[in-house]
Amino acid sequence: MSAHLTIPGAQMAEPATPQLLFVGGAGNATLAVDVVEAAIRQARKRGLRIHVTNQEATLAATPAITALVDETSAVDFEVPGTTAAWARERAAAGDRFDVVFGVREMAQEAVAEAADALGRPGNPPHAVHRVRTKDEARAALSAAGFLQPRFLVCADEAEARDFLAGSTGPWVVKPRDAMGSEGVTRIDGPEDLAAALEFLPEEGRGSFIVEEFVEGPEYSAEGVFVDGVPHVLALTSKELLPPPNFFEVEYVIPAILPEDTAREIERQVVAALTALELRYGQFHVELWWTERGVVLGEVHVRNAGGWIHRMLAHVIPGLEWFGLVFDSVLGNPVDKAALKPVRGSAIRFLTPPKGRLVAVEGWDEVLAHPNLIHAELAIAPGDVIEEHRSVGNRVAHIAVGADTSEEAQALARKLEVSVRFVMEPVQAPVS
Structure with missing residues (x-):
């Protein structure tokens, strides 16, 4: 005793x-x-x-x-x-x-x-640097056996043209280190290359990536590491602006997918994160579903943008995505079995045509909708809409929740159509 x-x-x-x-x-x-x-x-x-x-x-x-x-x-x-x-x-x-x-x-x-x-607790610094450098992440994933598009880091137009000559198009030209789809262009032949290089951000023109374009719908996996192990919370389906632009105009959570396809995507994402030595925080992994299976895109050790943090909180009631990271460090219990989507959410990003905005019609009706999760109008009459370059051109959004993904997607699209941007041409300055 x-x-x-x-x-x-x-x-x-x-x-x-x-x-x-x-x-x-x-x-x-x-x-x-x-x-x-x-x-x-x-x-x-x-x-x-x-x-x-x-x-x-x-x-x-x-x-x-x-x-x-x-x-x-x-x-x-x-x-x-x-x-x-x-x-x-x-x-x-x-x-x-x-x-x-x-x-x-x-x-x-x-x-x-x-x-x-x-x-x-944290991720190894070298592992984070690797996933933040697009070509290094591609090389690491390819070496670990994951499907990746062929790519080359180019210093100038001549190197890019050599890559085009020895690979299969179409292709994507993009910066090595950027975000928000800035400076990303699809090209269909060598004749498009010069314009794509001009579209790169100024700081990205000395070293850029050219890679083969991946055919197939795009998705992302949203998740969190619990006790060092990746756990996928939900998959997000995406609709993108048509080429040459690549930024998203719609997300739907959970993605509308066959169950076996969703399981295979989750399996590959978890395996890739593990192979990349990542073990801490949140993750957002972009990917494509192709005839050959999952082709992994960019890997991020942070939450997804685009208001996905609010959408996830609707589809998984009671979810505290950031809190799960803190729980894992503090030793608080986490019930992973409860972290499953049971409802649906969708968001539409509105991209008016080029010109000067005269008026916006129908926005008050959007704000009054009972299924609204979040909406924002970031332009006002008199503002000028420039050529689409990145997610910065998403000047408004409408996020909604519903019982299912299909219902949420239909509602978000209906509300988008109900908004009308009245535009006028911008007069060129007189020289």
């Missing part, structure tokens, strides 16, 4: 409040702030104290986030090693960070480096 000895007058030390280091905070956009606000709410529910780091200008531009957290620091996550060095200094001064996390694509390497520096 053992006895518990209590010393008179002694007091038990209070456990320290666990702290979240939120690297990169929010970008200065409605969606970015909404994502981070959701993550902060879910962190608070788990008793976390929150310290946000971000670039100084963006901290100043996102006061809604600053008001919600305990502390902020100006740290530039885009400068390699800077966040990790700052975290080590804070730890040496007595700070303890129990969870390291971030939602911004460009901050993911800093998240991994800081977690590694602090000895906290």
